Amino acid sequence: MRILVTADLHYDIGRSRGPAVELAGKACAMGGDAIVLVGDCAGADLKLLRECLGLFDSFSGGKFLVPGNHCLWRFDGESSMDRYERLVPQVAADAGWEVLDRRPAVMGDLGLVGSIGWYDYGFADEALGVPLDFYRAKVAPGAAAYLGGYEDMLRLHEGSLTAKQMAIGARWMDGVHVDLGMSDEAFTGLLCERLGAQLRQTATKVRRVAAFVHHLPFGELVPAQRPARFAFAAAFMGSAAIGRTLAACPSVTHVYCGHSHWPDRRRIGAIEAINVGSTYIAKRLEVLELGD
Template identity: 30%
Template structure:
């Protein structure tokens, strides 16, 4: 079984030919499953265009959304999250991993956007958690274009609770031997760059991941692989779990196009 995972397309009509060639390269890999790990395009019409790139693929298609996909334009962020994006995803023939899990033989697939909760904040800054909502506008456009009524930490807790239930369902399924987790935002500190010499990058680090999800995944008996996006910087890490080592990949972006992670399972 071949699973191809990519993220951070940030679809732009001016580069449509390059995106079409990218989608053709993925099709040439003959995947049994394609997974998109968020930040596909905004506003909504470009999110749709990004999904249309993969319409020719007849394989199973899954996705999680990213923070950029929820930027308000013709719809506010709450409406996008609660109704508009789920309908667009379904109409495009994708399954939204925020709502369901998938079983492929003895492999379970579980995913979430994984909103940041400031757990990745740079320790050398020594700022209280209450400072990060106020300072976000200095380094992160989410502060300008995400207009839902929830705080970052409230959204992070909500997504974590839902993800925990889905992961527990896969853990309890005796026919599932291993689990692949896909997130938009990284969930392990090892993957998130640290720049204590730069105040701006140190502040930005607080909005890069969610380590509470990482601890949840580390304690899983069945998770073998985790793939994330968001950073635009590729990496591969061996994460110490409670039961086994976890293969963690972060999908990078090169010359304006995302890279891919290809996983093969017996």
């Protein structure tokens, strides 16, 4: 059995579109029993998501996706949860794709489970010492100062913020574009429950399970060698709670993720963990070949 896996096509971003089209052509020519897109196909414009999925029309195997955080970016007045639970699955179904977050799949003796995954700030870079309030607001202290509107939070931490922390001007744009209607920690908890239920439902029917999660489920996959300005972003890379949910199911043999745009592959306990690692300009295709 051959499963093709890619992630972070970001079809809505100009410089990313050509490489996404090229990757899709390559996947269709290669063929396989299934293809899985592990999040961030496109942004707020659902027409572009539909177009992106259409690039794989000639792929004859099963087509599965999990949304990424960019798929939850919404226009004013929209709800990100509505996009996650209804609008994105609707567009996917219209294009002949299934969203794994909604329903796991069984192909022979292989189970496929999936989740967008999310973040609970557990991967925050401790060396920065940035207070949790800033992660919840998705702005670093320096950005909070120059953007304005965060005066109360800055006042609360006045005296304890260092010059080094005030020099961090980064922000995480989900803070502007995503509205879940609940905290990131609560959403991560909800996703763990759903993923656990998928695993209980699937594991007894199959010999092994492959999981597809957009955000990183293991701290080991958080890029360590990136420039300092990325250090603030570590908090938004993923959640170890998702990883623990996966590792608790002995049938899980492979876990694929995306999101960090940083390719990686390592063994974590009994699990082969792979970050596809597509960037905006260079897309990567992973192939999972399983024999009997």
